[in-house]
Amino acid sequence: MLKPVRFVPRKTKLPFSGLRKYAFALSALMVLGSFLSVGFIGLNFGIDFRGGIVIEIRTEGPADISQIRADLGGLSLGEVSIQEFGDPQEVLIRVQRQEGAEREQIAAIDTIKSQLGDSVEYRRTEFVGPTVGAELIEAGIWAVVLALLSILVYVWFRFEWQFSVAAIAALSHDVITTIGLFALIQHEFNLATVAAVLTIAGYSINDTVVIFDRVRENLRRYKTMELADLLDVSSNETLSRTVMTSGTTLLALIAIYAFGGPVLADFALALIWGIVVGTYSTLFVAVPLLLYTGVRRGGDEEQDESGLQMPEYERTDR
Numbered sequence: 001m002l003k004p005v006r007f008v009p010r011k012t013k014l015p016f017s018g019l020r021k022y023a024f025a026l027s028a029l030m031v032l033g034s035f036l037s038v039g040f041i042g043l044n045f046g047i048d049f050r051g052g053i054v055i056e057i058r059t060e061g062p063a064d065i066s067q068i069r070a071d072l073g074g075l076s077l078g079e080v081s082i083q084e085f086g087d088p089q090e091v092l093i094r095v096q097r098q099e100g101a102e103r104e105q106i107a108a109i110d111t112i113k114s115q116l117g118d119s120v121e122y123r124r125t126e127f128v129g130p131t132v133g134a135e136l137i138e139a140g141i142w143a144v145v146l147a148l149l150s151i152l153v154y155v156w157f158r159f160e161w162q163f164s165v166a167a168i169a170a171l172s173h174d175v176i177t178t179i180g181l182f183a184l185i186q187h188e189f190n191l192a193t194v195a196a197v198l199t200i201a202g203y204s205i206n207d208t209v210v211i212f213d214r215v216r217e218n219l220r221r222y223k224t225m226e227l228a229d230l231l232d233v234s235s236n237e238t239l240s241r242t243v244m245t246s247g248t249t250l251l252a253l254i255a256i257y258a259f260g261g262p263v264l265a266d267f268a269l270a271l272i273w274g275i276v277v278g279t280y281s282t283l284f285v286a287v288p289l290l291l292y293t294g295v296r297r298g299g300d301e302e303q304d305e306s307g308l309q310m311p312e313y314e315r316t317d318r
Helices: 017-041 065-073 102-119 130-158 161-185 191-221 227-237 239-259 262-293
Strands: 052-058 080-085 087-096 121-128
Touching: 017 161, 017 227, 017 262, 052 102, 065 080, 065 087, 065 102, 087 102, 102 121, 130 161, 130 191, 161 191, 161 262, 191 227, 191 239, 191 262, 227 239, 227 262, 239 262
Parallel strands: none
Antiparallel strands: 052 087, 052 121, 080 087
């Protein structure tokens, strides 16, 4: 009979808290690099934020996206985004804002219609101005900030304020480094990327809450154990769940990135980075930060299981 495969050994004893100084230094460099990338390179905003032309068409049969992209790519209109919209016969075309005023935008629309011909049905033609783009940028910022504040309040009520401070620090780390990555590699930053950032925050806090639950249990269970060792015990006890959840999610995202086409590539890339850095920040940032927030032990009504021995860890530094 085949035995189940274990990707994470039982009773691991990894010294996460002992490596916290190195992890904090690495995270500080990543956050600083992200700020510098956004400040000096800037984000490559997509049409959603910069403004541009939006045309929705319907073809007689399933649309040939590749052919449409090839036809419009040679018109020298700048960035052109083409994707299915609703069903295989409906296509959404987005073209970057042209230099000039309204007349130039209308001329670009006429050029596109001339290229596509009368064989398609034009269901919607719009021009997204820079004012709307600025409003969308503001709305995206507010969405991220309000999501982080909501998570802060949730963790505060779910645990204590000490846990919420550690959680929000790790989440901010994940969000900032994701934005910094897109500034560094100059991939398009659009509404889908904002959605990915919000998804990263939700995924990361889920992982953090699982470990925080175990930390709270162990705070009541091991009243005399050194806090750094207790945090390591909690992280190691949930490590298998953390690794397997992140690993299986990454498999799906890598498939989307490789085979989902250019429309989904940036969204998948943001989530791949977010899951990797989110798992790292949970284990090496959020949990070790509890050493500095003054978490409290459980009440006297809890019984200390003194027969349980403290695991031996090879600690690098306390």
